[in-house]
Amino acid sequence: MEKELNxxxxxxxxxxxxxxxxxxRAASKFGKVAIFAPDRQQSAVSSALTINRPLKxxxxxxxxEFYGYAVDGTPADCVKMALTTxxxxxxxxxLSGINHGKNTSIxxxxxxxxxxxxEGVMAGINSIAFSITxxxxxxxxxAAEEYAVKIIESVVSRSWDTKILLNVNIPAIExxxxxxxxxxxxxxxxxxxxxxxxxxxxxxxxxxxxxxxxTSDHDKETDDTAIEDDFVSVTPLKFLFDDVDTIKKIxxxxxxx
Amino acid sequence: MEKELNxxxxxxxxxxxxxxxxxxRAASKFGKVAIFAPDRQQSAVSSALTINRPLKxxxxxxxxEFYGYAVDGTPADCVKMALTTxxxxxxxxxLSGINHGKNTSIxxxxxxxxxxxxEGVMAGINSIAFSITxxxxxxxxxAAEEYAVKIIESVVSRSWDTKILLNVNIPAIExxxxxxxxxxxxxxxxxxxxxxxxxxxxxxxxxxxxxxxxTSDHDKETDDTAIEDDFVSVTPLKFLFDDVDTIKKIxxxxxxx
Numbered sequence: 001m002e003k004e005l006n007x008x009x010x011x012x013x014x015x016x017x018x019x020x021x022x023x024x025r026a027a028s029k030f031g032k033v034a035i036f037a038p039d040r041q042q043s044a045v046s047s048a049l050t051i052n053r054p055l056k057x058x059x060x061x062x063x064x065e066f067y068g069y070a071v072d073g074t075p076a077d078c079v080k081m082a083l084t085t086x087x088x089x090x091x092x093x094x095l096s097g098i099n100h101g102k103n104t105s106i107x108x109x110x111x112x113x114x115x116x117x118x119e120g121v122m123a124g125i126n127s128i129a130f131s132i133t134x135x136x137x138x139x140x141x142x143a144a145e146e147y148a149v150k151i152i153e154s155v156v157s158r159s160w161d162t163k164i165l166l167n168v169n170i171p172a173i174e175x176x177x178x179x180x181x182x183x184x185x186x187x188x189x190x191x192x193x194x195x196x197x198x199x200x201x202x203x204x205x206x207x208x209x210x211x212x213x214x215t216s217d218h219d220k221e222t223d224d225t226a227i228e229d230d231f232v233s234v235t236p237l238k239f240l241f242d243d244v245d246t247i248k249k250i251x252x253x254x255x256x257x
Numbered sequence: 258m259e260k261e262l263n264x265x266x267x268x269x270x271x272x273x274x275x276x277x278x279x280x281x282r283a284a285s286k287f288g289k290v291a292i293f294a295p296d297r298q299q300s301a302v303s304s305a306l307t308i309n310r311p312l313k314x315x316x317x318x319x320x321x322e323f324y325g326y327a328v329d330g331t332p333a334d335c336v337k338m339a340l341t342t343x344x345x346x347x348x349x350x351x352l353s354g355i356n357h358g359k360n361t362s363i364x365x366x367x368x369x370x371x372x373x374x375x376e377g378v379m380a381g382i383n384s385i386a387f388s389i390t391x392x393x394x395x396x397x398x399x400a401a402e403e404y405a406v407k408i409i410e411s412v413v414s415r416s417w418d419t420k421i422l423l424n425v426n427i428p429a430i431e432x433x434x435x436x437x438x439x440x441x442x443x444x445x446x447x448x449x450x451x452x453x454x455x456x457x458x459x460x461x462x463x464x465x466x467x468x469x470x471x472t473s474d475h476d477k478e479t480d481d482t483a484i485e486d487d488f489v490s491v492t493p494l495k496f497l498f499d500d501v502d503t504i505k506k507i508x509x510x511x512x513x514x
Contacts, residue, residue, distance in 0.1 A: 046303035046372070049301040055452065056461070074305075106379075164500075165500070182511060186498060194342050195312065207312045238500035241495065241496060243421075243495035244442065254439060256437075
């Protein structure tokens with residue numbers, strides 16, 4: 001690299017997650033790394049912001065060395081905290097992950113990993129969310145790290161007319177078994193979910209979220225299919241919410257009296 | 258109405274919010290109402306789901322009468338809990354709100370009120386999010402209730418080829434001052450936000466989210482402009498995240514070795 005970059009690294013699994021360490025190491029090949037991550041597991045918190053209570057930010061140490069900042073909030077809080085308040089520079093790149101568990105299809109709406117990257121691109125910074133397709137904290141990440149480095153390199157070595165948001169999912173298999181990278185769209189998968197009804201030790205009812213992820217969309221161009229086919233999936237995302245087609249259909253409400 | 262509808266009502270301000278009561282009353286004109294709402298304030302939690310801890314669901318009473326179910330989770334949890342586990346029917350309509358505080362432009366991404374309606378439409382149910390442009394819990398909601406009834410009527414009296422998601426914002430002004438309804442798109446507004454640094458009674462630093470909402474987009478067709486012009490704003494939304502245009506631009510990563 002000609003230029004040392006400033007890179008913000010975050011995640012939703014929390015500052016102690018092995019995946020965060022792998023991504024920070026990958027990022028360090030390109031410049032200086034600042035870590036701002038939730039102090040605990042924050043999976044599925046979407047773009048949640050903490051507005052009703054204050055946040056504490058603690059310096060977090062690994063082997064007695066300063067490692068990064070732990071925020072007792074969400075991934076979106078972490079990125080906003082870094083960009084608006086605690087970093088004295090604007091990062092050139094924001095990386096989120098490596099999430100333990102895949103974030104394909106509808107999961108991008110719920111994922112805190114992706115939400116952190118969304119905050120990045122909204123602030124005008126190229127942002128990449130990374131996930132590996134295993135929830136295990138002990139999953140081998142050698143291949144994931146190699147692909148993260150390749151994808152970061154490809155993003156930072158080009159100029160972009162508009163900032164980009166990429167969602168990368170890496171199969172949890174050996175490097176030699178990964179067939180390459182596929183640029184994808186989101187599959188039309190969904191969760192068939194429910195709450196398991198249980199009883200606490202006092203006989204009181206409680207409910208625990210559960211679900212099956214249903215991938216019935218086997219279109220070759222989707223993220224879920226790429227993963228099934230042992231490819232790394234790279235999906236460009238945008239978060240826009242206007243339903244322009246329906247504006248015409250609903251226009252009649254303007255005449256309600 | 259020819260047919261009694263089954264309507265699920267929820268919000269993000271919590272089950273004790275005055276706005277929820279107003280919306281439940283408006284809904285009751287169209288059929289049977291089931292209330293599932295967070296047990297406390299859940300503003301800005303976006304589509305967050307509670308997956309790392311169980312949820313408790315309590316019957317909630319007002320004046321000793323059963324009022325609805327209070328869930329110690331997020332608005333998205335409430336809708337999923339109702340639809341997948343606790344309701345023994347599929348609602349014909351889901352209503353969320355009336356939120357105390359406007360949800361225009363980028364706020365739709367963070368709003369728990371909108372997120373509840375998103376869960377509804379994803380489950381194949383027409384869903385409407387309502388907000389009033391005042392954060393006060395004591396705001397007069399007579400006009401808001403009237404407009405909610407009109408808009409619900411207009412949605413349930415028609416058939417739709419695809420389910421719709423509407424985001425309604427109502428000015429917190431007298432009914433007579435509201436000029437009508439405008440069908441809108443989202444404004445390109447944003448938050449200029451930061452965290453206020455303070456000290457707790459022990460001298461420890463803490464941070465509180467703060468921000469200014471910047472509306473520089475004065476396009477006549479936007480939600481923020483409708484509100485400024487004293488119109489009720491009705492914005493059709495969709496939550497799709499693919500950035501199809503960027504797929505071509507990023508295709509080169511498939512050749513990375």
